[in-house]
Structure formats: structure tokens, C-alpha cells
Amino acid sequence: MKVFVTGASGFVGTAVVQELLKAGHQVLGLARSEASAAKLKAAGAEVHYGDLENLDSLCKGTAKSDGVIHCGFIHDFTRFAEVCAIDERAIEAMTAVLEGSDRPLIVTSGTALVSPGNLATEEMPSPFNSAWPRASERAAETAVAKGVRAAIMRLPPSVHGDGDQHGFIPILVNLAREKGFSAYIGDGQNRWNAGHRLDVGLLYRLALEQATPGARYHANTEEGITVKSIAEAIGTQLNLPVRSIGAEEAARHFSWFAHMAAIDCPSSSRWTQEHLNWQPNHPLLLSDIENGVYTGRK
Secondary structure (H helix, E strand, O other): OEEEEEOOOOHHHHHHHHHHHHOOOEEEEEEOOHHHHHHHHHHOOEEEEOOOOOHHHHHHHHHOOOEEEEOOOOOOHHHHHHHHHHHHHHHHHHHHHHOOOOOEEEEEEEOOOOOOOOOEOOOOOOOOOOOOOOOHHHHHHHHHHOOOEEEEEEEOOEEEOOOOOOOHHHHHHHHHHHHOOEEEEOOOOOEEEEEEHHHHHHHHHHHHHHOOOOOEEEOOOEEEEEHHHHHHHHHHHHOOOEEEEOHHHHHHHHHHHHHHHHOOOOEOOHHHHHHHOOOOOOOOHHHHHHOOOOOOOO
16 A cells, blocks of 8 residues: 655654555655655655645645555644644645545544543544644544545654654653753642554554544553653653642743643543554553653663
8 A cells, every 4th residue: 555644754653654664555755854855765765745734735645645644743832723723724635635535544633632530532522622723533524524534543642762852751851951850740640641652653554454434543552651650750860859849830830831741631542452453562651761762861
């Protein structure tokens, strides 16, 4: 199968490309720069120049493919509503090309806000409102209604592993270094879910090959890790104190990231694992932190 992959040179996308090529698929990777193109060529993928705002390039890439994995996203949280709208338009453009065919489309969403405070499961719908304007799931559901074999991949708050430079764990590590201590809010018993990037790459490939239209897949290998335990592991690695802080101090300490530092978002992937025979086997989040993946202290 020739697969068009957006976000192909990113942290998650490179794992997806690697997995697809290993399984014998061909990859057409979207690249917006020569550096991205060079990375794709080195991996063995074909390059398609463009970006998520160039709808013509997305349509042409989709037309050349037997299936699409859309894991590209503009990670600019200072204009989050705007980049969410760009994402929706990108999915709509690729959907228009896929209509009337049996070619699969896998779009990307997240588990964090599916059901805060409760165990999120695959049958639960994702919110869409002014506080969370990411519309990828809405766009996927529209694609299904138009007869496209579209499915949704929900990523955990932490997709971790070697090479992670811009995810949530690097944010916590950098804040700890800057402030001189590793922090959590209150008792720190709020939970994140997590998945290793190589396990996530495998799941994208399995979903592409076996996608059920309209299905939601959860890419977390761990249901819940307390933020306190994450902060403690970071503090140990950096040889820094670990502190509990209150909500007012958290707003100053974490800035825009305070909401995510406080969220409680356990998530199950039991149905996903059973339905796709997904068997994750890479290191867990705390193991990666304790083994120095994020601090260089192995």
C-alpha cells in the first residue's frame, strides 16, 4: 500500500513512517522544508512538498496514495483555535479526494479531554467547544458520513521516547531546570496516560490496515501515571528538590501549561488492543525518565 503521511518528519510521524516501511508499505511523506525532505529520503520514503495550509498539495498527495495517515498538526498553542481550524480544513480537503473509494483515512486526536476525572474509553465522544476547539474527530465523523473509511487515533498526553524535544515531559524537565525544583499541583494524584512512540507507530499501521469506519483507537499503553510520580522521577534525574504547589503558584510556575499539569485523564486502551491485536512492548514512561531519555543522564 502506498500511504500518504502528514507530519511524517515529526516525533510521532517518523515512528509511523518507520513502521510502515518495515511492514512493506511505501510512504509518501509530506515535507514543508528541505530538512524534513532529507529526513524522509534518508528513511526510505518518497517526498511530497507542501504543508497543512496548502490544500492543493494535500489533495495531490492524497490522490497519489492508497491510504492516508494524518498525524500532522501545527503545535502553536498561542493560536490554538486557528490551528484547529487549519487542521479541520486539511481533513476536509483529503476527505473530498477519498470519497467514493475504499481507501482508509486515519486522523489524529487526543485522550486528555475525553472524560477528565474518569477513565476514558473508546466509545466516549470527544468534546468540541470554545475551550477545546480541536475538530479532527468532527471532521472524521463527517468523512464517514460521506462514505470514507475514516477512523480516529487518540494520542495520550505523553507520547514518549528517544528524540522527544517538544512534548509535555520536556516542558516539565525544562521548567524544573529553570525554576530549580520539580513541581506538581496539590497532592499530585491527578493522572496522565502515556504511550511509547514506537508502540504508537505500530498502532497507526494496524489501524490503517484494519480500520473500522468511525472507530476511535486509544494509543496509550499505560492507563494512568500520577503527575507526582512524574515530577519525582524528573527531580531524581536532575538532582533537584520536588515540591507540591498550590493553584495560585501553579499559574505562575506552569503559565499556559497549568491546565495540563492539573488535569486528571486516565484512559483505557483495552478495546483497541483487543480489536487490533496491538501488543505494546516498549519502555514505560517512568522507565524512560529514570533511564535518562529526557535528561541525558543514563
